Amino acid sequence: MDSTSTCYGATIKYLVLILSIGSECSGVIRAQDNKSGLGASFIFGDSLVDSGNNNYLPTLSKANIPPNSCDFKGSGGNPTGRYTNGRTIADIVGEELGQPNYAVPFLAPNSTGKAILHGVNYASGGGGILNATGRIFINRLGMDIQIDYFNITRKQFDQLLGASKARDYIMKKSIFSVTIGANDFLNNYLLPLLSTGTRITQTPDSFIHDMINHLRDQLTRLYQLDARKFVVSNVGPIGCIPYQKSINQVNEDQCVDLPNKLAQQYNIRLEDLLSELNNDLPGATFVHANVYDLVMELITNYNQYGFETSSKACCGNGGQFAGIIPCGPTSSMCSDHSKYVFWDPYHPSEAANLLLAKQLLDGTDKRFISPMNLRQLRDLS
Template identity: 55%
Template sequence: MASFSWHCLALELCFAIIGVGLCRVCYARFYPASFVFGDSLVDAGNNNFLISLSKANYLPNGIDFGMPSGRYTNGRTIPDIIGQELGGLPGFSPPYLDPSTKGAAVLHGVNYASGGGGILNFTGKVFGGRLSLDAQLDNLANTQQDLITYAGMDATRDIFHDSIFSITMGANDFINNYLFPIKEFSLRPLLTPGQFTDAMISKYRLQLTRLHEMGARKIIVVNVGPIGCIPYLRELYSPPADECAAQPNQLAQNFNVLLRGLVSELSENLPQAKFVYADVYRIVADIIQNYRSYGFEVADSACCFMLGKYGGLIPCGLTSKVCPDRSKYVFWDPYHPSDATNQIIAKRLLDGGPEDIYPINIRQLASL
């Protein structure tokens, strides 16, 4: 870690003193940036700057992070942990909407994720302000132009080719769209389940292709987890004891089959692309099924809770109760994993085999 820190400092001095063009080799070898897209699972604080009902910039969120930063968990998100493991100094990828995320700050990567955002622009309408994946890609285009102004066209191209781009999208399209109980905020009255997942895949194909056209080459596509197991949907569907809600999980699995095919299709057809399919559904389902072997004591209920059998009826807020030991809970709140769960997921994505992440893991992708 000390050696890596030194190289990162040298890189920043290199940019400042002798210009970007002479530092491209240094950048590629020692500092692959991380550009993060997604929903509340990976939001690092973008929704703090939106007029939105979906926010996490208040306690007890961030209770183990040191402050409520806008992350929807007690500690770090999966990209945070992966960045730390890979040596992504001087810190986490900053939220795009933070006014300080400009100039040299974007050389380390940017987080574009937004709580409530989805693949489909309609998703999350109930929250008001949120950034869909289309909007996040628009913001990446702005970052790209800023980089060209700051560092030049050639250096920007190299940065995009060398950096890691991760997309965690799709869960909201089910939870806060198709499965949402109020029809005004759901496309369910208009589409069958198959039509809805087909619409998601068609839209996602255009978005991932656009990301490649902008210069991204190392692209991690995270599938939809077992959403029927989150405390919120356990409350909504009331499955038998020790079981998850079957319909939401089936929807996620059907989508994931199509998504894996899409990732393979794009890998074969887009030049120089290295797409990686992250099977978070498999990892989280394994954690929930075998939670005690991972050191957890509770796998069905929220640590931050107020109301409901599983603490899943009301989002985590200032008046919520918090479990005394967050490391014993798989879920932090009605929707999101705890820091302890995120650590396990991140480790398996970093170093796991092809059953968890295919065809290579993130550490291997970063070293290419």
């Protein structure tokens, strides 16, 4: 990993990373074949997998300032809009599955022409399953809007490849990744002051019921647009992130109970939903990624994985765990980014993302990834 000084050297540069060079083209072109069998990676979700969409929104949720992305080799350490020091889980998974370029952010000016053949990232910091989620940030792309944008991409694929080849490419050679739900709790149901009315009028069970119903409709809509290979992550242990630990002033080895209970309650319902969709949508495969237990394993046994702490943010300010003020140029920062599970008050470090991605890609324990891992999903005919 780069040193602290390398990260802060990025303060004079506010360049948006061009992940792949797109070109406008007319007529039908051939999809670029690769030996891996992966065509495109379509990424939906929140700040855990946003690769720069929020750079192009008037929003309070942005990561296009240093030292974010300071260990991202593709940008030379310049900010990219990723809410971590390096690659997201989605970046790593795409690399490992054989993508030559990262999925381009939908809102980026280069998300045109051939660039989209490797995939498109629709994820947005602050976005959620429910449309009201993240309103505190003023602007964000919720899941419904992200699917609206995929519908645009879907038509572009027809123009690029021809209708028949486009459908085959999307159905058989592409993976749809969905990482969403945490903001529906953190920046909706549990939001201090603004959510008080919601919690009075709606029980946790009722709120989660709404989330599941919306997500069912959203995943079904993607299926109707020819998505067939899905990986859907559950909500991680949000009561253990440095932000929650800081504002609730818990001990280093404690997590905040309510957010974790809500996440677990939602996760049970999500697993049932994915089983339902596997049965009800012919030809579709929904892989369940149990991120909650994978992240909890890192948090609980961090020293066994080479980390120094799983409580404190590497980059942040405020409270015992540097977890109140988001990562920015004036933040305090750890000297070795690879020794921290959390990069900032909310998001894992690249070192943690690497370990999590490895389990999703090659794991054989059905408790964590089922009914198959992501390499098996890619190779599914």
